Amino acid sequence: MRGLWQAILQIWRLLYPYFATRDVTTVRLWPLPAFRIQERWVALTLAVTVIAIEFGQVAINVRLSYFNRDWFNAIQARDATTFWTLLFTVFCFWAAIFIASAIIQYVLQSYLLIGWRRWLTARYTHRWLENHTHYRMQLAGTGADNPDQRIQEDVDRFTERTAYLTLSILSAVSNLISFSVILWNISSEFSVPGTDWRVPGFLVWGALIYSAFATWLTHLIGRPLIRLNFEQQRYEADFRFSLARLREYGEQVALLGGERAERDRFGQRFGNVIDNFLAIVSRRKKLIAFTASYGQLNAVIPYILVAPYYFAGQIQLGGLTQTAGAFARVESTMSFFITFYTTIADYKAVVDRLSGFDAAIAQTEAASVTPLRIGSHGGSTVELSGLALALPDGRRIVGADRLVFRAGESALVTGPSGSGKSTLFRAIAGIWPFGEGEVVKPAGARIMLLPQRPYIPVGTLRGALAYPASEDAYPDEAIVDALHAVRLGQFAGRLDEEEAWNQTMSLGEQQRVAIARALLAKPDWLFLDEATAALDENTEEVIYRVLAERLPDTTIVSIGHRSTLIEHHERRIEMRPGADKLFRPVDTRPEPAPA
Numbered sequence: 166m167r168g169l170w171q172a173i174l175q176i177w178r179l180l181y182p183y184f185a186t187r188d189v190t191t192v193r194l195w196p197l198p199a200f201r202i203q204e205r206w207v208a209l210t211l212a213v214t215v216i217a218i219e220f221g222q223v224a225i226n227v228r229l230s231y232f233n234r235d236w237f238n239a240i241q242a243r244d245a246t247t248f249w250t251l252l253f254t255v256f257c258f259w260a261a262i263f264i265a266s267a268i269i270q271y272v273l274q275s276y277l278l279i280g281w282r283r284w285l286t287a288r289y290t291h292r293w294l295e296n297h298t299h300y301r302m303q304l305a306g307t308g309a310d311n312p313d314q315r316i317q318e319d320v321d322r323f324t325e326r327t328a329y330l331t332l333s334i335l336s337a338v339s340n341l342i343s344f345s346v347i348l349w350n351i352s353s354e355f356s357v358p359g360t361d362w363r364v365p366g367f368l369v370w371g372a373l374i375y376s377a378f379a380t381w382l383t384h385l386i387g388r389p390l391i392r393l394n395f396e397q398q399r400y401e402a403d404f405r406f407s408l409a410r411l412r413e414y415g416e417q418v419a420l421l422g423g424e425r426a427e428r429d430r431f432g433q434r435f436g437n438v439i440d441n442f443l444a445i446v447s448r449r450k451k452l453i454a455f456t457a458s459y460g461q462l463n464a465v466i467p468y469i470l471v472a473p474y475y476f477a478g479q480i481q482l483g484g485l486t487q488t489a490g491a492f493a494r495v496e497s498t499m500s501f502f503i504t505f506y507t508t509i510a511d512y513k514a515v516v517d518r519l520s521g522f523d524a525a526i527a528q529t530e531a532a533s534v535t536p537l538r539i540g541s542h543g544g545s546t547v548e549l550s551g552l553a554l555a556l557p558d559g560r561r562i563v564g565a566d567r568l569v570f571r572a573g574e575s576a577l578v579t580g581p582s583g584s585g586k587s588t589l590f591r592a593i594a595g596i597w598p599f600g601e602g603e604v605v606k607p608a609g610a611r612i613m614l615l616p617q618r619p620y621i622p623v624g625t626l627r628g629a630l631a632y633p634a635s636e637d638a639y640p641d642e643a644i645v646d647a648l649h650a651v652r653l654g655q656f657a658g659r660l661d662e663e664e665a666w667n668q669t670m671s672l673g674e675q676q677r678v679a680i681a682r683a684l685l686a687k688p689d690w691l692f693l694d695e696a697t698a699a700l701d702e703n704t705e706e707v708i709y710r711v712l713a714e715r716l717p718d719t720t721i722v723s724i725g726h727r728s729t730l731i732e733h734h735e736r737r738i739e740m741r742p743g744a745d746k747l748f749r750p751v752d753t754r755p756e757p758a759p760a
């Protein structure tokens with residue numbers, strides 16, 4: 166019971182924000198002019214209308230059950246006139262309304278679902294991207310695997326299944342109530358077959374007990390399906406992810422001859438998919454054995470129960486069919502759980518995944534208040550004080566106290582591999598959350614950090630050069646000029662080509678795309694984390710000269726291992742290990758450039 170309550174709470178937390186949102190949207194409702202309104206009113210209006218139509222359809226079914234009774238009575242009485250009159254006046258009329266309402270309901274429901282999905286997707290992508298949450302979640306290993314699947318697939322399934330199950334439950338409940346009333350009234354005069362006992366609403370009780378028992382059995386048999394469905398989606402996503410990774414790193418794998426290792430990895434991941442699938446089959450086999458027998462039994466049980474009254478002359482043929490029909494409806498709505506068990510199991514898995522994702526984002530958002538403070542001041546320096554940077558497991562690696570980078574003074578940071586140089590840069594960029602101390606930057610300064618492996622987004626070369634600004638942020642001449650400056654003039658005619666540029670360009674070319682980006686963006690500070698390490702020394706030399714010429718107002722701070730970089734920087738800082746094993750930046754005099 167606690168589990169059920171928790172599940173309802175989980176669903177509610179995922180569900181209510183859309184229906185309570187104060188976001189404003191534009192509605193175009195022919196023939197009215199377009200108007201702006203809070204989205205929750207649109208959502209609520211659509212939801213209420215769809216539900217009202219569902220209730221209306223139940224009412225039509227109740228009306229048709231009386232038609233059914235009268236019609237069969239007419240058949241039994243061989244009364245052709247009544248037969249045809251009922252068909253054309255009652256049946257055709259209500260059937261037409263039913264069909265029209267089904268179409269309207271489908272359209273309104275579709276609008277509701279796509280609006281809801283759009284809103285939820287925007288909300289999750291926004292929260293996931295805000296404050297580098299995506300990166301922090303990855304760093305902290307917060308248990309939300311495959312966020313792409315959660316945003317793309319689970320949101321869609323959640324909205325679709327929630328609507329489907331809500332409507333099914335409401336329809337089941339209203340069917341249950343209305344047909345129970347019919348059944349109660351019809352069977353009020355019946356006694357238990359073979360006896361004189363009169364049990365009020367005997368058939369209603371029969372239907373309830375029969376289906377409650379079956380539902381309970383279904384739950385016992387089907388319960389493990391919830392966990393199995395959850396696992397299945399995770400294994401599928403893991404398998405898909407490993408395939409996508411090979412696509413991205415195809416060349417590296419081919420060079421290492423890693424196909425066999427990849428095949429083994431695919432085999433192992435796909436093996437999980439298969440094993441879990443077989444476990445689902447085994448469980449569903451038992452469930453289907455039960456539900457199928459139950460379904461077969463249902464075709465005859467209502468008639469078996471009602472037939473004695475028909476044979477005893479207590480009811481007519483119309484009464485028999487109406488009673489059996491009402492019994493079947495009460496019973497089938499009661500056993501709603503049985504028919505929908507697999508859907509519910511799948512739905513619960515989706516809800517768990519989305520709630521897990523939601524909780525992981527919330528946890529990361531809450532953890533964004535770390536002892537590591539990022540502030541700004543009116544001066545022109547970047548200052549680090551009392552800084553102790555740690556790894557996600559809490560182990561400290563870098564310490565920096567009173568380290569000051571002055572505007573206009575270029576600096577080169579060197580030190581052994583693994584000494585925490587990149588981590589220091591990440592802290593300055595404000596994306597490293599672990600540790601304590603303070604980083605203060607000039608207020609309003611534009612800081613750009615280029616890592617060793619640049620990010621080249623999917624799309625045109627123009628987009629890659631302008632990133633993260635929009636494609637049309639710079640005029641053509643500026644882009645072409647920047648390309649020539651970084652010795653990528655051969656690409657100037659291909660700005661609007663869509664390519665997997667990160668796969669076709671060499672790493673050195675990609676690094677020069679990133680430098681061209683900096684030339685276009687003209688930041689106040691440019692941190693280069695081995696951002697030219699893939700270039701030959703001559704090209705690297707050219708690039709540094711271009712940066713100095715074209716960005717005279719930009720302060721450059723580099724991380725690099727090559728001694729040739731020294732001459733391009735006024736200051737040199739080296740990461741040295743202290744007695745406490747923490748690496749600390751130490752100012753060293755620039756060595757004189759070789760004559």
Ligand SMILES: Nc1ncnc2c1ncn2[C@@H]1O[C@H](COP(=O)(O)OP(=O)(O)OP(=O)(O)O)[C@@H](O)[C@H]1O
Pocket residue numbers: 304556557562580581582583584585586587588589
């Ligand atoms: N996300 C992470 N999770 C765990 N450990 C990490 C993470 N990022 C970095 N580290 C560890 O922190 C240490 C410092 O890494 P960092 O990349 O800052 O070194 P570096 O001095 O820039 O090295 P290199 O010169 O090789 O680029 C390394 O031991 C690395 O393994």
